[in-house]
Amino acid sequence: MKQIIIGLGSCGIAAGGLKVKDTLQHLADQAGPTLTVGETGCMGMCYCEPMVEVRDEAGNRTIYGHVDEARAEEIFRHHIQGGTPLAEAVIVTSDGGGHEAGFLEKQVRLVLERCGAIDPESIDDAIGMEAYVGLEKALDTMTPAQVIDEVLTAGIKGRGGAGFPTGLKWKFAAGYEADQKYIICNADEGDPGAFMDRSILEGDPHSVIEGLIIGGYAIGATKGYIYARAEYPIAIRRLKIAIEQAEARGFLGKNILDSGFDFSLTIKEGAGAFVCGEETALIESIEGNRGMPRIRPPFPAEKGLFGKPSNINNVETLANIGWIIRRGAGAFAALGTEESNGTKVFALAGKVRRGGLVEIPIGMTIREVVDTIGGGTVSGKPLKAVQMGGPSGGCIPAELMDTVIDYQPLAETGAIMGSGGMIVMDADNCMVDIARYFLQFTQSESCGKCTFCKIGTKRMLETLERITQGEGAEGDVERLEHLSHQIKTNALCGLGQTAPNPVLTTIRYFRNEYDNHIRNKKCTTSQCKALIHYDILAGKCIGCTICAKKCPVDAIRGKVKELHSIEQDKCTKCGICKSVCKFDAVVVE
Amino acid sequence: MCQNCAQTSKYWDPFEAILTNWAGDRSQLIPLLQQLQDAYGYLPEDVIARLSQRTGIFVSSIMGVATFYSQFRLEPVGKHVVKICFGTACHVIGAENIADAICHELGITLGGTTEDRQFTVESVACIGCCSLAPVIMIDDETHGRLTPETARAVIRDVRAKEA
Numbered sequence: 001m002k003q004i005i006i007g008l009g010s011c012g013i014a015a016g017g018l019k020v021k022d023t024l025q026h027l028a029d030q031a032g033p034t035l036t037v038g039e040t041g042c043m044g045m046c047y048c049e050p051m052v053e054v055r056d057e058a059g060n061r062t063i064y065g066h067v068d069e070a071r072a073e074e075i076f077r078h079h080i081q082g083g084t085p086l087a088e089a090v091i092v093t094s095d096g097g098g099h100e101a102g103f104l105e106k107q108v109r110l111v112l113e114r115c116g117a118i119d120p121e122s123i124d125d126a127i128g129m130e131a132y133v134g135l136e137k138a139l140d141t142m143t144p145a146q147v148i149d150e151v152l153t154a155g156i157k158g159r160g161g162a163g164f165p166t167g168l169k170w171k172f173a174a175g176y177e178a179d180q181k182y183i184i185c186n187a188d189e190g191d192p193g194a195f196m197d198r199s200i201l202e203g204d205p206h207s208v209i210e211g212l213i214i215g216g217y218a219i220g221a222t223k224g225y226i227y228a229r230a231e232y233p234i235a236i237r238r239l240k241i242a243i244e245q246a247e248a249r250g251f252l253g254k255n256i257l258d259s260g261f262d263f264s265l266t267i268k269e270g271a272g273a274f275v276c277g278e279e280t281a282l283i284e285s286i287e288g289n290r291g292m293p294r295i296r297p298p299f300p301a302e303k304g305l306f307g308k309p310s311n312i313n314n315v316e317t318l319a320n321i322g323w324i325i326r327r328g329a330g331a332f333a334a335l336g337t338e339e340s341n342g343t344k345v346f347a348l349a350g351k352v353r354r355g356g357l358v359e360i361p362i363g364m365t366i367r368e369v370v371d372t373i374g375g376g377t378v379s380g381k382p383l384k385a386v387q388m389g390g391p392s393g394g395c396i397p398a399e400l401m402d403t404v405i406d407y408q409p410l411a412e413t414g415a416i417m418g419s420g421g422m423i424v425m426d427a428d429n430c431m432v433d434i435a436r437y438f439l440q441f442t443q444s445e446s447c448g449k450c451t452f453c454k455i456g457t458k459r460m461l462e463t464l465e466r467i468t469q470g471e472g473a474e475g476d477v478e479r480l481e482h483l484s485h486q487i488k489t490n491a492l493c494g495l496g497q498t499a500p501n502p503v504l505t506t507i508r509y510f511r512n513e514y515d516n517h518i519r520n521k522k523c524t525t526s527q528c529k530a531l532i533h534y535d536i537l538a539g540k541c542i543g544c545t546i547c548a549k550k551c552p553v554d555a556i557r558g559k560v561k562e563l564h565s566i567e568q569d570k571c572t573k574c575g576i577c578k579s580v581c582k583f584d585a586v587v588v589e
Numbered sequence: 590m591c592q593n594c595a596q597t598s599k600y601w602d603p604f605e606a607i608l609t610n611w612a613g614d615r616s617q618l619i620p621l622l623q624q625l626q627d628a629y630g631y632l633p634e635d636v637i638a639r640l641s642q643r644t645g646i647f648v649s650s651i652m653g654v655a656t657f658y659s660q661f662r663l664e665p666v667g668k669h670v671v672k673i674c675f676g677t678a679c680h681v682i683g684a685e686n687i688a689d690a691i692c693h694e695l696g697i698t699l700g701g702t703t704e705d706r707q708f709t710v711e712s713v714a715c716i717g718c719c720s721l722a723p724v725i726m727i728d729d730e731t732h733g734r735l736t737p738e739t740a741r742a743v744i745r746d747v748r749a750k751e752a
Binding site for chain 2: 011013014190194195230231269271272274285286289347348350355356390423425438447552553576
């Protein structure tokens, strides 16, 4: 039977996937029981949403992009009824065809192998692609110590950002005796510009559940928690369904697969606090308190949740575990570099032509990801920088695009591997503004427990705001650097210690932009609104009135066929007039 | 606090239903507050006071938690909550212009509620739909690939449906 499958991750739904599904469902109902209409999670090609796949009886896949309701009807008539694919709309096929095949060519899908291929609400689909095979192997044939050894040999490092070896973390937690231990999945993906964990949870929740059960078995924890962002309602709903299904199949609960091992899983919804991504803050939050980090030691492996030995892993880390046990540490270690094994998932976004979810073997260069997979900048303008690691990371300039994506080489640039946010910026982005943006974020998310973070980031933000408003003074950059080093050394937790990174990297690579703001009161990219104003050129304006009509705040005056002018005190500097003028009469200075 | 509602016993029905789950475990506080906010739209003072009486958790502790997490509101909100995404991808593509357009359209500032209590406009750190940037969320529906003009149109659509 032919299948029509609609991509309904958050991106797919946001782009209108549900309407497309309704249209196709309606057509399929009329056609009779010759085909099914199903759904899947994120296929990774978010830039092509909404996406529709037609899978034939032999399992051959044809994927269409940018499908609206009209296009869905066309696909139905051509491909389902007529039997020939609608060639111009095909983006990828399972035999490597389609005009967007280049997006997938260089990727290695290990964590994402089932994402976009299965119905995330069907455990049978997941099992059909080897979900829980690793769990069975671990419980049937391995001792907890052997599981830890396998993960150690695989060499996987934490994918949440810091890169601590997962096997070692498990070994520590396993080493403490207690009447109760816990394993926790950190799904509090708070980095702005990152959506890896959301996509995994939405597309293949069983991979994370399997990882947690295996981890629980390894360290001796019988209870697990998934701490998920409340902003991810679809992920939470699918996780709940997946947990119920896993319980019904005996993968969760008492005496799992007759092994004698018990394990139960609870979802905790976060309530909106970036700092809860820090593991001790996350523990405080599960306990019902303000999410403020604890002083370490004792580390969670010794005294964590409710004072018991606990282990906390990120979503992507856990999604690797089932694969590692199933395929063996050797297969995993065959991917990656000398120092770091496996793959890494990135959320490629910003001013890139092909934005989406990308999984690559560690060791690829940034250039390969941005150019070969991402297709370069969407504007066609030169790439200026790539921001990696979100508020804890940094801006890597165009000249360092050949940097290898691995923990150490990235750390040397001043950025970090991070959890996987990769934001592309072109020549139109102001680097001082980007630094201010991230500082504003970390400052508002600072929990207030330690002085260096609470007050230090505030002072840094004030300085950056002055600079972007044209009130910067000589010595500001040095003051920023001084404060940055103080905060990095003295803040209590990772949020504070890494908060200065976006500022330090932009100073390191784009010092001239800081100087231009401070000395010349100029923002060459016209992003800092206090430093720019729009004008209409007398020689060029023909009085077509389009700018006046489009101005959202009625700031443009002028009669037909007469020179127009902008009322500066009303103008919000949104730039619409410039973008609609066909005569290049609007200028920004 | 809504005085009219408070006088009727119905006002406390959702509260009582939610509190039947209370098992004396402090780690339930955040889920309880989430459920109460779902039921009341925000966390009214009298609800917090009664929660404290029933659970034995000090009002100061409850307020500490309620003010720490951005999800909790201590003021009522409009019928529709417009969340403007200020994630990195949205920021570099022009979230600020979207926010300006929406706020101008509704005649309020970020964080405010319209006089007719139809709309509240909030900023949110990241919705996670970065490849559709710039993005906003109205109630539970996400709108992506916006321009200032289409953002205004989305607001007008919601308004037209209410009229």
